[in-house]
Amino acid sequence: MINGRIIAFFFFSIWVNAQEEISVSPAMEVLKDFDKIRDFTLSESGDEAYFTIQSQTEEISVIAQSRKGKNGWEAPTLAPFSGTYKDLEPFLAPNGLRLYYVSNRPMNETKMETKDFDIWYVERNDRTSDWSQPINLGAPVNSENNEFYPALAENGNLYFTCDCPTAIGRDDIFFSKFENGKYSEPIPLSSNVNSEGFEYNAYISKDESYLLFGGYNREDGHGSGDIYISYKNSSGEWSKAQPLPLNINSKYMDYCPFVDETNNIIYFTSRRSTNPNVPIESIESLSKFLDIYENGNSRLYKAEINIKMFIE
Structure with missing residues (x-):
């Protein structure tokens, strides 16, 4: 009988060799006029999206939303719970009734001083209802350290980034099990995922069969920051993470995956960036470059790829 790991490696090799066939395109043309866009989450129905819009210095960081109508994605609007503090990294729960995000908002609205970054959420009764006031997820997930980029499996298990003292490296991916209506004490994932460097921006599949995350300046990477994938086996262990192929990854910073x-x-x-590394001959040529989508600014992209076909 052929070992499942050999089959997985075989398919992964095909995937890497076929990287030229992966076509990457702008995710939402209605966002092209914003210089710094990051993070993305989409409803199960595919017609409600949330993302982060920031100023270049990140002094302003808000969560915006867009609806998909008959003529495509509509112009973004500010999420009703965002705009006063630094808000980012939204994640819409699979049922669409709770949206998790990160904020430095104070625990008490009467105190205007901000705190460290925590995971917060808003909720609603149905998709036509208004979002609630923000609710802090609380301990043991949130702490005196920074918590970032929440992602939930369908069973409620939570994956997020933390610069906690228990991390293997600088920033690590942590896991907290949702059981009996409560979250367990978070633990870092193994060294098959985390390293002594930076791991961040995890996306967990709904059935927890695979994990995507960002890794910074790894030896096996394609650029400064790359998107990696790890699979969970039948024993609950995560496989050694591998970078996604080129076209999705590039020599530039690639991060914040969502599937x-x-x-x-x-x-x-x-x-x-598509910068041809040639001298700018005029203001007109500079303006033309700055107007293109791939101009080095933080932008949202998409690509068709069936990740599950590579699971052993």
Whole structure:
């Protein structure tokens, strides 16, 4: 009988060799006028999206939303719970009734001083209802350290980034099990995922069979920051993470993955550029370059890829 790991390696090799066939395109044309866009989450129905819009210095960081109508994605609007503090990294729960995000908002609205970054959420009764006031997820997930980029499996298990003292490296991916209506004490994932460097921006599949995350300046990477994948085996162990192929990854910073599992589309953020590295001959040529989508600014992209076909 052929070993499942050999089959997985075989398919992964095909995937890497076929990287030229992976076509990457702008995720949402209605966002092209914003210089710094990152993070993306999509409803199960595919017609409600949330993302982060920031100023270049990140002094302003808000969560915006867009609806998909008959003529495509509508112009973004500010999420009703965002705009006063630094808010980022939204994640819409699979049932669409709770949206998790990160904020430095104070615990008490009467005190205007901000705190460290925590995971917060808003909730609603149905998709036509208004979002609630923000609610802090609380301990043991939130702490005196920074917590970032929440992602939930369908069973409620939580994966997030933390610069906690228990981390293997600088920033690590942590896991907290949701059981009996409560979250367990978070633990870092193994060294098959985490390293002594930076791991961040995890996306967990709904069935927890695979994990996507960002890794910074790894030896096996394609650029400064790359998107990696790890699979969970039948024993609950994570495989040694591998970078996604080129076209999704690039020599530039690629991060913040999200997967539309229904339509096999990966969304991600990238600072890629088509700069030909030739002198700018005029203001007109400079303006033309700055007007293109791949101009080195943080932008949202998408690509069709069936990640599950590579699971052993």
